[in-house]
Amino acid sequence: MIRMISRRDLIRSSVASALAGLASAQSRKRPNILFFIADDWGGHSGAYGDTWLNTPNFDRMAREGVRFTNCFTSNPKCSPSRASILTGRNSWQLKEAVNHMSIFPNEFAVYPDELEKSGYFVGLTGKGWGPGDFQSTGWKRNPAGPDFRTRTLKPPYAGIAPLDYAGNFDDFLGKRPKDSPFAFWLGTQEPHRFYEEGSGLRAGRRPADVKVPKYFPDNRTVRSDMLDYALEVEWVDQHLGRVLASLEKSAELDNTLLVVTSDHGMPFPRVKGQIYEPGFHIPLLIRWGAEIKGGRTVDDFINVRDFAPTFLEAAGLKPAPTMTGKSFVDVLRSGKSGIVDASRDTMLVGKERHDLGRPNDAGYPVRAIRTREWLYIRNYEPDRWPAGNPETGYRNVDDSPTKSFLVSRYDGYYKMSFGKRPAEELYHVSEDPECLKNLALDRSHAQTMRTLRTRMEDTLRREGDPRMNGQAVFFDTIQYTGPRAHSWEEWLKHQ
Ligand SMILES: [Ca+2]
Secondary structure, rough: OOOOHHHHHHHHHHHHHHHHHHHHHOOOOOOOOEEEEEEEOOOHHHHHHHOOOOHHHHHHHHHHHHEEEEEOOOOHHHHHHHHHHHOOOHHOHHHHHHHHOHHHHHHHHHHHHHHHHHOEEEEEEEOOOOOOHHHHHOOOOOHHHHHHHHOEOOOOOOOOOOHHHHHHHHHHHOOOOOOEEEEEEHHHHHHHHOOOOOOOOOOOOOHOOOOOOOOOOOOOHHHHHHHHHHHHHHHHHHHHHHHHHHHHHHOOHEEEEEEEEEEOOOOOOOOOOOOOHHHHEEEEEEEEOOOOOOOOEOOEEEEEHHHHHHHHHOOOOOOOOOOOOOOOHHHHHHOOOOOOOOOOEEEEEEEEOOOOHHHHHOOOOOOEEEOOOOOEEEEEEOOOOOOOOOOOOOOOOOOHHHHHHHHOOOHHHHHHHOOOOOOEEOOOOOOOOOOOOOOOOHHHHHHHHHHHHHHHHHHHHHOOOOOOOOOOHHHOOOOOOOOOOOOHHHHHOOO
């Protein structure tokens, strides 16, 4: 006999299933959230197809988790990128924290605090938010969490005692109250410079293996410098290996949302601190046990400001009202590869001041828009030097053998890294990921450029960017909190 289902039955059964769903959501254990961020890592690894580094643990993350191919920071320098991660906002929405070596305002919620308020045990080791000053605005601890700085390692070479990140993480785990989920920020200081010159060669790495970017001359200086960088990346990978082992040993691995990323590209000329693809395109590997299907590659655009709302959603919380990023828990849970959410196809990037070294401590303001195909860049002060003034030593590029070589030659390669730039640049980034050929003056792309410019400015205006709203002068008032050794006034004194 076929029983007719009444409307009342239907309502009753849907209420019952909704209640069952709620119960299972409540009984689901809240995940641990481990944010593992390397400093200045351009993503070079086996996981991203490089064969000149040994990175078994990054590679394991890609096999067991999700590998994102389009993760970006909105500002390719330590402090602003980390401020975006913590607050879930673009850097021009962060007042003083848009700048490097600045102060951290206290009016924006940060995700470690939100998690702590809901019962998470939180901690930090290594580099959190910084460099800069968070104390003067009332922060009692680094916005990334309370510091677990318990162990250092024997220096591998003269003078430097690196933190034992993985050991500190173990100590943190040992102090965790029973049954509390944890949120830990593990920020390595590597592969940030400085490096012991020639360490890669001495460790037996082969210069011939290195893949040299086209914006550098292919020579032994550059190859050796990149091998030194590779050694530091491998050091980070080893710590990730120890962290994975600790999680396994404590039976927490599969209940941990483990995020492995970087703050911006590698510390080389034309990359770190500069608004070209290699500077703001970063790695992102996420493992979350059985919660998500592993072994996937996802091409959706993810911005660092999406991390905070994602972590809060994973913990069963709503994003803080000040967060403008968007959770991608749905993308993680989808089980799909390739493009999952087609609306994730655009992002903005920009900067104001990074380092000192220009008259009046001026910055180099830029905004840019990146779509699947294009990168449009607007340099607002093209008369200024993009990497810092020659007189003060191009301070927005970390000193390195590669930098010294380029500066000594003063040729086309020098120009690509240090020379002045036109007010507008356009790169067909899907075909030219190294941003070598500026198409801004190519008339056949004029319409594309106009469309991108309008779209970028409209979005920035909606986001309240002071530069779009006639208040760019604010950026010139922001205090620099680091040493003034490389300032213009210091240089003048010695003339
Ligand atoms: Ca950095």
